[in-house]
Amino acid sequence: MDAILLQILNGLDKGGAYALIALGLTLIFGTLGVVNFAHGALFMLGAFCAVSLNKMMTASVKVKDESVTFFEAFKEVPYLELWLGETGTTLISWSVPLSILLAIPVMLFIGLAMERGLIRHFYRRPHADQILVTFGLAIVLQEIVKASFGANPHPQAVPEMFSGTANVGALFGLGDNIVYPIWRLVYFFFSMSIIGMVFAFLQFTTFGMVVRAGMADRETVQLLGINITKRFSIVFGLAAVVSGLAGLMYTPILPPDYHIGMDFLVLSFVVVVVGGMGSLPGAVLAGFLLGILQSFASMNEVKSVLPGIDQIIIYLIAMVVLLVRPRGLLGRKGVMED
Amino acid sequence: MSLLEISGVNKTFGGLKALDDVNLSVREGTVHAIIGPNGAGKSTLLNAIIGKLIPDNGTVTFNGEDIVGHKPHEINQAGISRVFQTPEIFGELSIMENMMIPLLAHRDGAFKMNPWKRSDDEADLIDKAHHFLDDVNLWGKKDTIAGSLSRGDKRRLELAMCLSQDPKLLLLDEPTAGMARADTNNTIDLLKQIASRGITMAIIEHDMHVVFSLAERISVLAQGHVIVEGTPEEIKVDPKVREAYLGGAEV
Amino acid sequence: MNTVATKKKDNLMVLIFAAVVLSMPVWLQPFGAAYPDLMQKFVIFGLFAVGFNILFGQTGYLSFGHAAFIGVGSYATVWVFKLYTMNIVPAILFGVLVSGVFALVIGFICLRRTGIYFSILTLALAQMSYNLAYSVLTPITNGETGLQLSLDDPRAWDAAQVQGEGIPATNFFGMEMSAWDGLFGFYVCAAVLILGFYISVRITRSSFGSMLRGIKTNQQRMTYTGLNTRPYALSAFVISGMYAGLAGSLMAAVDPLAGAERMQWTASGEVVLMTILGGVGTLIGPVLGAAVIKYFENIFSAINTSVLADFYSFLPDGLIDIFVGVSALFVGKGWHLTLGLMFMLVVIFLPGGIMEGIDRIKNRFAKKPQQD
Numbered sequence: 001m002d003a004i005l006l007q008i009l010n011g012l013d014k015g016g017a018y019a020l021i022a023l024g025l026t027l028i029f030g031t032l033g034v035v036n037f038a039h040g041a042l043f044m045l046g047a048f049c050a051v052s053l054n055k056m057m058t059a060s061v062k063v064k065d066e067s068v069t070f071f072e073a074f075k076e077v078p079y080l081e082l083w084l085g086e087t088g089t090t091l092i093s094w095s096v097p098l099s100i101l102l103a104i105p106v107m108l109f110i111g112l113a114m115e116r117g118l119i120r121h122f123y124r125r126p127h128a129d130q131i132l133v134t135f136g137l138a139i140v141l142q143e144i145v146k147a148s149f150g151a152n153p154h155p156q157a158v159p160e161m162f163s164g165t166a167n168v169g170a171l172f173g174l175g176d177n178i179v180y181p182i183w184r185l186v187y188f189f190f191s192m193s194i195i196g197m198v199f200a201f202l203q204f205t206t207f208g209m210v211v212r213a214g215m216a217d218r219e220t221v222q223l224l225g226i227n228i229t230k231r232f233s234i235v236f237g238l239a240a241v242v243s244g245l246a247g248l249m250y251t252p253i254l255p256p257d258y259h260i261g262m263d264f265l266v267l268s269f270v271v272v273v274v275g276g277m278g279s280l281p282g283a284v285l286a287g288f289l290l291g292i293l294q295s296f297a298s299m300n301e302v303k304s305v306l307p308g309i310d311q312i313i314i315y316l317i318a319m320v321v322l323l324v325r326p327r328g329l330l331g332r333k334g335v336m337e338d
Numbered sequence: 339m340s341l342l343e344i345s346g347v348n349k350t351f352g353g354l355k356a357l358d359d360v361n362l363s364v365r366e367g368t369v370h371a372i373i374g375p376n377g378a379g380k381s382t383l384l385n386a387i388i389g390k391l392i393p394d395n396g397t398v399t400f401n402g403e404d405i406v407g408h409k410p411h412e413i414n415q416a417g418i419s420r421v422f423q424t425p426e427i428f429g430e431l432s433i434m435e436n437m438m439i440p441l442l443a444h445r446d447g448a449f450k451m452n453p454w455k456r457s458d459d460e461a462d463l464i465d466k467a468h469h470f471l472d473d474v475n476l477w478g479k480k481d482t483i484a485g486s487l488s489r490g491d492k493r494r495l496e497l498a499m500c501l502s503q504d505p506k507l508l509l510l511d512e513p514t515a516g517m518a519r520a521d522t523n524n525t526i527d528l529l530k531q532i533a534s535r536g537i538t539m540a541i542i543e544h545d546m547h548v549v550f551s552l553a554e555r556i557s558v559l560a561q562g563h564v565i566v567e568g569t570p571e572e573i574k575v576d577p578k579v580r581e582a583y584l585g586g587a588e589v
Numbered sequence: 590m591n592t593v594a595t596k597k598k599d600n601l602m603v604l605i606f607a608a609v610v611l612s613m614p615v616w617l618q619p620f621g622a623a624y625p626d627l628m629q630k631f632v633i634f635g636l637f638a639v640g641f642n643i644l645f646g647q648t649g650y651l652s653f654g655h656a657a658f659i660g661v662g663s664y665a666t667v668w669v670f671k672l673y674t675m676n677i678v679p680a681i682l683f684g685v686l687v688s689g690v691f692a693l694v695i696g697f698i699c700l701r702r703t704g705i706y707f708s709i710l711t712l713a714l715a716q717m718s719y720n721l722a723y724s725v726l727t728p729i730t731n732g733e734t735g736l737q738l739s740l741d742d743p744r745a746w747d748a749a750q751v752q753g754e755g756i757p758a759t760n761f762f763g764m765e766m767s768a769w770d771g772l773f774g775f776y777v778c779a780a781v782l783i784l785g786f787y788i789s790v791r792i793t794r795s796s797f798g799s800m801l802r803g804i805k806t807n808q809q810r811m812t813y814t815g816l817n818t819r820p821y822a823l824s825a826f827v828i829s830g831m832y833a834g835l836a837g838s839l840m841a842a843v844d845p846l847a848g849a850e851r852m853q854w855t856a857s858g859e860v861v862l863m864t865i866l867g868g869v870g871t872l873i874g875p876v877l878g879a880a881v882i883k884y885f886e887n888i889f890s891a892i893n894t895s896v897l898a899d900f901y902s903f904l905p906d907g908l909i910d911i912f913v914g915v916s917a918l919f920v921g922k923g924w925h926l927t928l929g930l931m932f933m934l935v936v937i938f939l940p941g942g943i944m945e946g947i948d949r950i951k952n953r954f955a956k957k958p959q960q961d
Contacts (some may be wrong), residue, residue, distance in 0.1 A: 027951075118937075132932065133933055137933060139928065273709055273713075311724045315717035328700060414813055431806055435802070438796065439814060440797065440815075450796075454795055456596060457799055460796070503814070
């Protein structure tokens with residue numbers, strides 16, 4: 001029982017990341033009808049917002065190390081610590097959550113620029129062309145990051161209050177065996193609240209209503225004289241922010257490198273296909289479902305029976321779903337069937 | 339003897355009854371028109387015949403065999419060809435290649451692996467293509483890319499493609515929609531000529547001039563139901579038909 | 590494009606193609622690309638692209654997983670080298686056969702869907718194969734190290750022959766692939782490419798080829814014309830998978846090792862780029878695209894900052910650093926950035942690839958006399 005609960009918990013943070021990327025993919029796909037192979041790159045760029053802010057905050061200067069008395073020693077001290085003392089140290093440890101403030105405008109800008117500068121010209125082109133041009137863009141973005149940050153992963157720390165583990169079992173009265181890293185819980189709640197915000201935005205605002213109507217029947221909404229194209233480019237920006245934040249908050253769990261985006265993209269596509277192309281709840285449901293199933297598949301007990309299952313479980317599920325229910329779990333009829 | 343026998347066919351989309359207990363029979367060697375106001379279920383009926391959608395219940399018997407639930411390509415191989423309302427042709431291919439595909443399908447069946455013999459060595463098929471393209475005055479343009487043709491030429495090409503398969507039953511969905519008068523008259527002449535070869539035809543048409551020039555039998559569809567069936571003379575005077583068309587300016 | 594293909598014209602095209610390929614060692618001299626390793630790459634990737642074009646260019650199915658078949662072909666071939674014989678003929682035949690069977694299974698699953706679903710499915714399945722090659726299948730693939738020959742391999746059929754020192758070389762009925770300073774290996778690959786090209790010409794001109802183009806253009810019309818599209822598409826998938834397997838086998842034949850990195854999605858993306866860069870659906874385009882990409886990869890990867898500094902030495906001192914710094918992003922290890930940019934530029938400005946570009950230039954020249 002404990003082991004099962006632990007695996008469900010293990011799947012939640014990964015599931016949250018899948019769900020957030022898949023949500024963005026689905027939003028873009030549903031509104032603009034574009035298959036965005038560069039969406040994983042947005043996840044990666046978000047992660048590197050955190051890396052950049054951390055680099056800026058830890059910009060440091062060489063000062064004499066007073067603790068060493070035998071000889072002249074120097075150490076690197078970040079300016080922030082020099083100027084603000086303890087407060088500076090704390091600020092630096094909060095670099096990941098703080099970078100949210102940086103990432104929102106940056107990702108919004110990147111998203112809008114991508115839509116205005118490139119994607120817009122591909123609305124009327126065949127899907128193959130959309131796939132190809134965004135695929136090329138993904139390579140370009142990834143190589144730029146590689147050139148600026150190097151090929152190695154960049155581990156990020158979490159604020160002290162969120163480091164360490166929480167005794168989750170005790171909270172539910174299930175014994176002391178279930179301990180779990182706090183940050184992963186934070187990530188889960190973070191992803192849930194972002195998903196909640198996106199849904200609330202689509203459900204309760206006029207803007208969201210138009211977007212939902214546009215996803216259901218684009219032509220009719222355009223006939224009503226509503227300028228969808230303009231709203232849809234904002235949707236693209238929104239999706240970019242969602243993916244960026246997903247990547248940013250994931251940095252303490254998995255140190256980001258330049259190809260983290262592609263790794264997540266392939267899986268997120270599978271998530272979208274399993275959930276049902278064009279279905280937002282489907283994307284979220286499938287994200288968590290696949291995240292949890294993946295963590296079950298990596299249990300030693302499972303692996304000893306079915307070796308390698310952890311590597312392929314997601315793909316296997318995708319194949320079975322597509323063969324049995326070609327439209328995905330919650331997919332609608334007629335979405336991209338040609 | 340009836341070639342196509344539709345009996346008790348129903349089809350519901352969501353809550354909407356598109357076909358409501360449709361009974362219809364097309365006799366061999368006749369031209370049978372299906373008319374009715376917009377949204378009466380005419381296209382749905384054609385789709386049910388060619389296997390694009392499967393009726394909720396009822397039977398569609400073609401040449402003595404129930405074809406409900408058969409795949410579209412099987413239904414075509416059984417002898418039903420359809421001309422669509424917006425021409426369905428191979429827009430990126432030449433007219434000649436557009437003709438070769440149905441000719442090959444007719445000769446070789448639904449699937450035959452033949453990756454080695456050159457298409458331009460298939461002399462007998464090329465002769466046939468020549469014959470059918472001549473009928474529609476397109477032989478001279480045989481190397482033109484089909485997508486660049488005028489709408490009328492596209493329709494004629496599609497008709498030639500369907501005829502080249504030597505169909506037992508030819509379904510035509512508004513063959514003259516959007517055509518100028520002169521073009522329409524040409525098409526009528528062409529269809530008459532085809533009918534004189536003994537090919538059975540079922541036509542959906544809005545243009546009553548076309549209907550009454552061609553049809554030997556007419557079925558009137560309204561709200562998914564066949565309200566009257568009869569000869570053109572009977573249909574012309576039937577009060578139910580006038581009612582269905584709400585004043586029926588066209589009739 | 591509008592000219593009608595005849596048997597004569599096609600035979601002439603194949604002959605010219607063969608002449609151009611076989612004379613590569615001569616005419617590539619001035620480009621500094623006439624060494625066997627590189628020419629083998631041109632030819633092998635050209636073959637890969639020719640096969641890929643049968644699926645993508647003719648049938649209209651965009652696969653993002655074709656590199657998986659390269660991997661399968663290489664592994665199967667190396668295993669024949671290890672277990673039975675160093676003769677490349679049975680090894681390559683086996684590699685093609687295994688990749689064909691593998692393509693049949695993958696294609697059967699993926700072709701249940703069309704359009705982008707198909708692309709995503711192929712991507713997912715290829716990624717799965719890649720993951721498996723690194724994990725559970727390590728006994729077959731030797732994981733990250735890659736599958737290599739070793740001295741104590743059984744080589745059952747070769748046992749009768751007198752064995753020299755060390756691991757024997759791959760050979761074509763006794764003729765070593767590395768003979769003639771490696772040129773023999775190149776000629777073997779070139780012969781295979783010419784054969785593969787000829788087969789693709791025949792397929793394109795056959796009734797089967799018409800069916801594939803019919804599927805690409807209007808799947809609905811195909812169905813209502815009485816054609817069962819799925820077996821046609823599956824045949825195209827298997828044929829193109831076998832071409833990819835053949836390319837993988839040839840890679841193993843000239844350099845007997847196989848690694849999972851050949852199966853990565855970037856490799857699949859590369860063949861897509863080759864095909865569109867050359868011209869999707871054209872016969873020669875894919876080979877041209879493959880050669881252009883491999884040529885520039887070779888040139889660009891070799892350039893480093895000192896080469897750049899030399900190149901810009903005519904500039905004032907301050908500017909040299911800036912120019913070298915910017916250019917360095919695109920060369921050496923930054924080659925992939927150039928590749929990505931090329932990808933975007935081709936899709937945006939020249940969706941028909943080099944062949945379309947040539948057509949455009951031709952038309953421009955052809956029109957001029959009329960205007961005068």
